[in-house]
Amino acid sequence: MNVYYSRKKPFEELPEEMTAIWLCSGESCKRWMRDNFTFSLTPVCPECHSEMVRGEKMLTTLTNTSPNQHKDRR
Numbered sequence: 001m002n003v004y005y006s007r008k009k010p011f012e013e014l015p016e017e018m019t020a021i022w023l024c025s026g027e028s029c030k031r032w033m034r035d036n037f038t039f040s041l042t043p044v045c046p047e048c049h050s051e052m053v054r055g056e057k058m059l060t061t062l063t064n065t066s067p068n069q070h071k072d073r074r
């Protein structure tokens with residue numbers, strides 16, 4: 001079974017942009033997080049406690065529209 005969908009995505013196109021992220025520098029750890037939290041210090045990986053390094057990743061642009069808005073209570 002072909003897992004790789006080259007460049008064509010089966011999903012609807014979402015806008016992507018290079019987003020600043022933090023990457024774990026741990027050898028076997030692939031943890032990363034968005035740079036949304038304006039760290040003043042280098043963050044530490046919550047899993048393996050390695051230093052995290054700055055990086056970039058193509059991510060879908062975040063939108064703040066929540067699909068789960070509260071509806072009227074019954």
Ligand SMILES: [Zn+2]
Binds near residue numbers: 024031047
């Ligand atoms: Zn880690």
